[in-house]
Amino acid sequence: MPAFASTPLPPCVPIPLPAFEDNYIWTLAGDDGAALVVDPGDATPVLAAMANGLRLVAILVTHHHNDHIGGLAALAAAVPGIEIVAPHDDRIPLATRRVDDGERVRVAGIDFDTLAVPGHTRSHIAFNAGDAGGAPLLFCGDTLFSLGCGRLFEGTPGQMLASLDRLAALPGDTRVCCTHEYTWSNAAFALAVDPGNAALQARAEAVRDLRERLQPTLPVTLAEERATNPFLRCDDPAIRASAATRLGRQPVDRVETFAALREWKNVFRA
Structure with missing residues (x-):
């Protein structure tokens, strides 16, 4: 199937910035235009969006794999003092706040609940915004994919199934924002x-x-x-x-x- 078309960046809507072969770096802007990105494995598309008017103030990180954190250093250099929220895992550098299961964080004017979802990696977390200017939003990294789920690199089947059960119990109108365009092959x-x-x-x-x-x-x-x-x-x-x-x-x-x-x-x- 073909790769990606370019997508405009309207405010208050989760927008997937294509990266690498099939990654998505999600962007989300609050009411005041301050924006966050999720899992920036490559800084280039984010810097391009910033040149186009994206006012980046924060980064959310779900897990340590390089295609999710590879752009952190360049973005931290481009935005001194940027907030970087990540799980407790030394393999993720530059975090300004470490979070665990059940915490609530306010980032770019949006409240997120953190959910521990081990399986793909041992420290994987998801960020759930129950009220993000519309239906709830779930940034779930590589745990839940559309029509699929992540590989088990560091966890057990029981852990991954429990993580998927936890995500599946969220409200049905929750918008799932995973980080790979795998849906066609998963179908x-x-x-x-x-x-x-x-x-x-x-x-x-x-x-x-x-x-x-x-x-x-x-x-x-x-x-x-x-x-x-x-x-x-x-x-x-x-x-x-x-x-x-x-x-x-x-x-x-x-x-x-x-x-x-x-x-x-x-x-x-x-």
Whole structure:
């Protein structure tokens, strides 16, 4: 599928700045125009947005991988004294505030609740804005993707499933702002797991249309994800049946169902 089209930057709306091959660096401006970015792995698109009028005052970081923090030094140099909010992890440099689970932080005039979501990495956090000038916003890094989830680099299947359960319990109108444009490839896997899901079939067609028009597939509502993302539906009989076929037996519990799906996704080719 094609890569990205350029996108304008209206205020008070989460805007994905494309970076690398498929990353998104989310930008969000408060009512006064002060803006934050999330997971700037590359400073270049952010600096370009700043040259276009973005008034950057803060950075949120979900986890330590370089495609999420690689631009921190350049942005800190460009904006002396910029606020950088990150989890407790020494692998993330330059943080001015370290946060843990259950904290509330006010950044660029917007209140965020922090949620510990280990699995992809051990210190991964998500930032949830319950009232950001519209429906709630969730910046979830590489934990939850549209129609997918992150790989398990440092956590266990049980940890990742618990993290996904926690995110799935948020209000259905929450806008999911994950950090990779993986939706099209994830759709192919989801359809292999859950071919009879009419909502998923419709979502896959919508995703195809968006990508053919060089448009982002995100944000997406959590309600859509709960209806179509197989990793959020490990209790559904259709998902358990697919996991059983993959394992050659019934999974012993929902954690094994999730683990079977994640291992299958690791090797899946459309």
